Amino acid sequence: MPGTVWFVGAGPGDPELLTVKGRDLIARAGAILFAGSLVNEAATRWAPAGCAIADSKDMTLQQMGRWLVAQAQQHETVVRLQTGDPALYGTLIEVVQALDAAGVPLAVVPGVSSAMASAAAAVESFTLPEVTQSVIFTRVEGRTPMPPGESLAELARHRCTLCIFLSITLLHKVEHGLREAGWPEDAPVLVVHKASWPGEERIVRGTLHDIKQRCRDAGIVSQAMIIASPTLGARDWPELAKSKLYDATFSHRFRRASLVPGEPS
Known part of the structure; x- marks a missing residue:
């Protein structure tokens, strides 16, 4: 039987944001294929001596599949390190199909998305009571077209976190899509470059009006x-609608509400 190929989310950049499970798999891997154009090579530092480590940045999809299949014939544990989480904007399914065709067992270990790392870097929350309770992960159309109904303007009309x-x-x-959806020129926009990468992370804050120039x-x-x-900038708002979960007047199965706000029940 061939070994197992593990698709491991390498996280946003800081190797210490790897999950413990992902780190342990790297530590016993016989072979590792990492996405060098996006994944910090430091994430391979836990690899054992003699581990075969390859960078996929100059490989085609077919070459990646063949490399993983070949390594699975030789090693019990093979790791494919993907940026962020394997389920977001990666080649997970395309490579999985090649492994399925070759009869190679596989499994997936989730990772920290750059979206989460960016919010953490800027100390922002995607959701706030009575502001928005929804988050959309998306992109704008480039060489990869967007499916019908998923243009940024259509999604931005929800006025939730994007x-x-x-x-x-x-x-x-991005600017055009937000304007078409009716977002005002003073709508806050946050850009985080290489979120969590030690010594390389940069945070740019602006508005729809000036964010492009600020990034330039x-x-x-x-x-x-x-x-x-x-929700951006809520840290400095003078007033916030508070969560009901921790409201003294709100009962739930772990705590009985008090009749007077602020007093213990």
């Missing part, structure tokens, strides 16, 4: 998350 992947070089299209001035042209949300 995490826009793979679109920093298409910031003009900062020289940010790759590996950046764009977040547009009505």
Whole structure:
């Protein structure tokens, strides 16, 4: 029987944001294929001596599949390190099909998305009571077309949080989509370059009106998350609608509400 190929989410960049399970798989892997154009090579530092490590940045999809199949014939544990989480904007299904065809067992380990790392870097929340309770992960159309009904303008009309992947070089299209959806010029926009990468992370804050110029001035042209949300900047708001979960007047199965706000029940 061939070994198992594990698709491991390498997280956003900081190798310490790998899950414990992912790190342990790397530590016993006989072979590792990592996406060098996006994954910090430091994530392979736990690999054992003699581990075969290859970078997939100059491989085709077919070459990746053949490499993983060949390594699974030789090793019990093979790791494919993918940026962020394997389920988001990766080649998971395409490569899985090649492994299925070859009869190679596989499994997936989730990872921290760059969207989550960007919110953490900027100390922002995607959701706030009575502001928005929904988050959309999307991108704008480039060489990969968007399916019908998924243009940024159509999605942005919901006025919820938008995490826009793979679109920093298409910031003009992001601006156009938000304006078409009716977002005001002073709507806050956050851009985080290489979220969590030690020594390389940069945070740019602006508005729909000026975010493109601010990113241009900062020289940010790759590996950046764009977040547009009505929740941005809430840390400085003088008033916030508070969560009911921790409201003293709100009962749930772990706590009985008090009759007077602020007093213990």
